[in-house]
Amino acid sequence: MSKAYFNYAGKRLLQAIVVILLSYVFTFVVVSILPGDPITNVLNNPQNGFTPDEIKEIIAAQGLDKPIPVQLWNAFSGFLTGDLGLSMRTNRPVATLIAEVLPSTLVLASAGLAVALLLAAIIAYGTQFLPQRFGQGLLRGFPSLFLSVPNFVIGLVLIHLFGFQLGVFRVIEPDSFWATLFAAIALGIPISAQIAEVLIANLDHESGQDYATVARGRGLSQMRLFVKHLLKPSSLPVITVVALTIGELLGGSLITETVFGRNGLGSLVQRSVSTQDLPVLQAVVSLAAVVFVVVNLIADLTYPLLDPRVKLLGTQQRRPTTADDSSLPISKAVTP
Amino acid sequence: MAPQDRLTTFLNRPSSPLLRAEGLSVAYGTHRVVTNVGFELGRGKSLALIGESGSGKSTIARAVLRLLPATGHATGRVEFDGEELLGLPGRRFRPFRGRRIGFVPQDPGNSLNPVRTIGAQAMEAASLLDEPHKALRKALVLETFAQVGLDNPQRVYDSYPHQLSGGMLQRVLIGLAVLPRPSLLVADEPTSALDVTIQKRILDLLSKLREELQISLLLITHDLAIAAERADSIVVLKDGAIQEAGSTATVFSAPSSFYARKLHGDVPALNPDRYRPLREPGFRHLDARREKTPKIEVRGVTKNFTVDGKVLTAVNDVSFDVQAGTTHALVGESGSGKTTAIRLLLGLEQPDTGKIAVGGEQVNGKSPEQLRSVWRHLQLVYQNPFTSLDPTWNVEKIVREPLDRFKIGTDQERALAVRKAFADVGLGEHLLSRKPAALSGGQRQRVAIARSLVLKPDVIVLDEPTSALDVSVQADIVEVLLSLQVKLGLTYIFVSHDLALVRQLAHTVSVMQRGRIVEHGTVGEIFDTPRQPYTRSLLESIPSGAARFARTQPLQQRQIFNEEKIA
Numbered sequence: 073m074s075k076a077y078f079n080y081a082g083k084r085l086l087q088a089i090v091v092i093l094l095s096y097v098f099t100f101v102v103v104s105i106l107p108g109d110p111i112t113n114v115l116n117n118p119q120n121g122f123t124p125d126e127i128k129e130i131i132a133a134q135g136l137d138k139p140i141p142v143q144l145w146n147a148f149s150g151f152l153t154g155d156l157g158l159s160m161r162t163n164r165p166v167a168t169l170i171a172e173v174l175p176s177t178l179v180l181a182s183a184g185l186a187v188a189l190l191l192a193a194i195i196a197y198g199t200q201f202l203p204q205r206f207g208q209g210l211l212r213g214f215p216s217l218f219l220s221v222p223n224f225v226i227g228l229v230l231i232h233l234f235g236f237q238l239g240v241f242r243v244i245e246p247d248s249f250w251a252t253l254f255a256a257i258a259l260g261i262p263i264s265a266q267i268a269e270v271l272i273a274n275l276d277h278e279s280g281q282d283y284a285t286v287a288r289g290r291g292l293s294q295m296r297l298f299v300k301h302l303l304k305p306s307s308l309p310v311i312t313v314v315a316l317t318i319g320e321l322l323g324g325s326l327i328t329e330t331v332f333g334r335n336g337l338g339s340l341v342q343r344s345v346s347t348q349d350l351p352v353l354q355a356v357v358s359l360a361a362v363v364f365v366v367v368n369l370i371a372d373l374t375y376p377l378l379d380p381r382v383k384l385l386g387t388q389q390r391r392p393t394t395a396d397d398s399s400l401p402i403s404k405a406v407t408p
Numbered sequence: 409m410a411p412q413d414r415l416t417t418f419l420n421r422p423s424s425p426l427l428r429a430e431g432l433s434v435a436y437g438t439h440r441v442v443t444n445v446g447f448e449l450g451r452g453k454s455l456a457l458i459g460e461s462g463s464g465k466s467t468i469a470r471a472v473l474r475l476l477p478a479t480g481h482a483t484g485r486v487e488f489d490g491e492e493l494l495g496l497p498g499r500r501f502r503p504f505r506g507r508r509i510g511f512v513p514q515d516p517g518n519s520l521n522p523v524r525t526i527g528a529q530a531m532e533a534a535s536l537l538d539e540p541h542k543a544l545r546k547a548l549v550l551e552t553f554a555q556v557g558l559d560n561p562q563r564v565y566d567s568y569p570h571q572l573s574g575g576m577l578q579r580v581l582i583g584l585a586v587l588p589r590p591s592l593l594v595a596d597e598p599t600s601a602l603d604v605t606i607q608k609r610i611l612d613l614l615s616k617l618r619e620e621l622q623i624s625l626l627l628i629t630h631d632l633a634i635a636a637e638r639a640d641s642i643v644v645l646k647d648g649a650i651q652e653a654g655s656t657a658t659v660f661s662a663p664s665s666f667y668a669r670k671l672h673g674d675v676p677a678l679n680p681d682r683y684r685p686l687r688e689p690g691f692r693h694l695d696a697r698r699e700k701t702p703k704i705e706v707r708g709v710t711k712n713f714t715v716d717g718k719v720l721t722a723v724n725d726v727s728f729d730v731q732a733g734t735t736h737a738l739v740g741e742s743g744s745g746k747t748t749a750i751r752l753l754l755g756l757e758q759p760d761t762g763k764i765a766v767g768g769e770q771v772n773g774k775s776p777e778q779l780r781s782v783w784r785h786l787q788l789v790y791q792n793p794f795t796s797l798d799p800t801w802n803v804e805k806i807v808r809e810p811l812d813r814f815k816i817g818t819d820q821e822r823a824l825a826v827r828k829a830f831a832d833v834g835l836g837e838h839l840l841s842r843k844p845a846a847l848s849g850g851q852r853q854r855v856a857i858a859r860s861l862v863l864k865p866d867v868i869v870l871d872e873p874t875s876a877l878d879v880s881v882q883a884d885i886v887e888v889l890l891s892l893q894v895k896l897g898l899t900y901i902f903v904s905h906d907l908a909l910v911r912q913l914a915h916t917v918s919v920m921q922r923g924r925i926v927e928h929g930t931v932g933e934i935f936d937t938p939r940q941p942y943t944r945s946l947l948e949s950i951p952s953g954a955a956r957f958a959r960t961q962p963l964q965q966r967q968i969f970n971e972e973k974i975a
Contacts, residue, residue, distance in 0.1 A: 280477075281518060282513055282514075282515055282518040282519045283518060283519050283520050283521045283522070285475050285513070286511060286513050286519045286520070286581070287521070287529070287532070288475055288505070289473050289475055289505055289506065289510075289511035289513075290505065290506040290511070290532060290533050290536075290584065290585075291502055291503070291504075291505035291506030291507060291536055291588075292532060293502065296532075300524070300528075300532070301521050301524070304523050304524070305521070305522065305523045308523070378523075379523060380522075380523060380568040380570070381522050381523065381568070381570055
């Protein structure tokens with residue numbers, strides 16, 4: 073790859089690190105500096121039954137007696153080395169708590185994304201090839217329909233229909249293959265809508281372009297035109313959309329986990345919010361920020377590799393002008 | 409068609425035409441754009457469909473190739489080699505495309521897939537050949553690239569479209585069209601997006617390939633001069649119907665329809681002296697130049713731009729004078745520095761070195777506030793009237809804006825000035841309340857001219873004022889401009905790449921190439937005795953076949969100041 077690409081990648085990497093840093097500091101500051109410090113609130117709440125000595129001990133253990141910048145530094149250096157502190161509710165390391173539930177959430181989120189991509193591809197393909205009278209118009213309505221139904225409703229319907237009525241999966245075994253699949257479908261449907269919308273709009277746009285007409289004039293079949301010409305330029309912007317839906321995928325998986333009774337990041341967050349377990353929340357929020365930034369970084373870095381038109385900053389090639397049409401005079405170019 | 413009929417057409421009598429259209433009509437939904445068109449194109453011959461925008465010429469080309477958009481519907485007969493095309497099912501028609509009928513599109517810049525290499529797309533065309541070996545097919549592609557005058561075929565093969573110039577891309581597209589050896593080539597305005605010198609080379613290439621490969625050519629063009637030079641026969645279209653058809657010589661020497669005669673009169677290349685009476689006063693001003701100081705003085709002006717750390721000299725040591733009441737043309741291809749030169753003149757950019765004066769007042773080195781007084785005397789009419797007028801304003805407000813800006817006169821005086829400017833450009837007052845979208849291209853450009861007139865300027869900079877317009881509309885606008893020059897003694901700077909048009913209306917000419925003025929002189933000197941090879945190559949790009957049909961006498965002037973018909 074060119075030097076310009078590495079320059080660009082370096083810059084984007086630096087930006088990503090700054091964003092992660094800022095988001096960490098922001099959550100930290102919101103939690104510890106704003107008045108009505110929730111940590112001491114929890115400790116001082118007589119209902120929780122902490123004795124003053126215990127309070128001191130906990131505060132010392134959490135390092136809350138040190139000045140704020142020192143606290144921030146300790147927490148952040150811990151975050152970088154994987155030490156996320158201790159959960160206030162369970163007194164276990166936050167890292168362990170997250171590690172226990174993360175695989176389940178990752179499986180659900182990636183399965184959800186796969187469902188979303190597949191569904192979007194099927195819908196978009198249908199809008200291009202299904203004849204008008206076989207419901208092409210109906211197909212075009214699907215994305216807005218999908219977007220307007222919240223995924224917990226889809227989840228409940230799926231559980232009722234396939235779990236209780238048809239018995240495809242047992243509701244009390246939420247980690248079984250079929251249960252996971254239906255959870256992924258519930259999660260993937262609203263996300264597929266956004267991807268399908270972009271894909272359909274791009275396919276419509278690209279197939280109206282001159283080059284598509286010219287390629288048809290060259291004798292290409294509709295199918296070859298779609299596969300060879302339209303698919304790539306139409307799919308490139310989808311990378312960006314997918315990267316942006318990662319946040320939704322995480323948020324959606326929290327809801328879907330609750331609906332399907334899965335023990336994942338979602339249920340951990342839910343428990344931690346209700347007990348104001350701040351170290352866990354801080355860790356989860358920061359982790360989400362890291363995931364979001366990293367995914368978008370990957371999207372930004374792959375884009376220039378896939379689209380030859382993207383000009384990277386500082387590498388602008390001069391667009392050739394007529395002066396460069398150095399073609400030989402025609403008489404000389406003729407091969408005898 | 410009965411089987412035995414098909415057999416007889418298959419035996420294909422030598423006299424039968426290659427392409428024959430009969431009663432061809434095309435409608436988009438219920439809107440009919442082509443009505444009952446018929447023509448014949450013989451083997452190895454060329455036929456030009458000419459007409460202005462909206463005449464249905466491109467629609468006919470697309471109907472022949474069955475590339476109409478989904479809403480378009482063609483009826484009638486189109487026979488290719490004796491076989492009816494329109495009624496064929498899609499599966500049976502597809503083998504015709506590419507293999508037997510090649511297509512060369514209008515805009516080479518958008519006609520190749522931007523995210524695939526030229527080679528990948530060329531191999532698609534090559535797959536139509538009966539050649540099983542991929543390596544041999546590739547060799548054929550490279551050979552064809554060389555044949556169409558691309559001097560580094562392998563580099564072209566590996567390039568993406570955005571890495572090549574428009575002229576090179578059009579060569580590639582022509583190469584892809586002729587590669588499967590079709591017997592008919594449909595070329596839809598193949599040169600209208602290209603510079604003039606490139607235009608000539610591309611047309612030469614098409615003529616050469618037609619001869620070498622015995623290909624028939626269906627040429628779609630708005631440019632009568634090109635049709636006169638390149639086609640054996642001509643079909644003149646207007647509003648989707650045929651006005652006139654026949655051999656090129658007949659249509660040009662004795663046009664029988666009113667429309668063909670009017671088109672003929674409007675084409676600059678065919679009528680170099682059309683506006684001679686209107687230009688006389690300017691030539692008299694020019695003859696008296698020794699006694700007066702010039703209206704515009706440009707001395708040793710240089711402008712550099714820094715792009716990616718590299719210094720690019722857009723305008724290099726440019727000097728010229730323009731006498732009051734005359735038209736000075738800046739000609740050159742894209743990238744020659746014309747646009748930068750006028751931006752410097754208008755004070756929109758500051759020159760690095762040199763001096764610019766308009767009416768004795770220095771333009772360069774002034775702040776925008778100081779320039780306001782200069783701008784009152786210096787106005788610009790922009791290239792594209794479709795984008796240069798605010799679509800949300802009505803025409804009266806658009807024309808009046810300069811008066812409001814410079815706080816000139818009372819409300820009533822401003823309204824009067826607007827009406828006077830409107831009358832000057834030949835627009836009716838009933839149009840004042842319209843929005844630009846409700847006007848035709850020609851009316852819009854008249855509005856733009858009216859807007860530049862209300863301040864009573866001495867100098868108007870015309871940046872390709874007619875390049876977005878049809879020839880007949882162009883003729884109207886040119887006539888308005890020249891009449892105003894005579895009436896108001898205006899000085900014009902006219903920027904154009906169209907040499908035939910420059911010859912019709914300019915008094916003096918500067919030829920620009922790569923930021924320098926390579927030659928300048930009176931219009932007679934430049935066009936009759938060019939000294940520089942570059943000027944000569946530009947002049948040669950004016951379709952020369954047209955010279956046979958050119959008139960040397962000025963046409964009778966048309967009445968242009970009557971109100972335009974409402975579109």
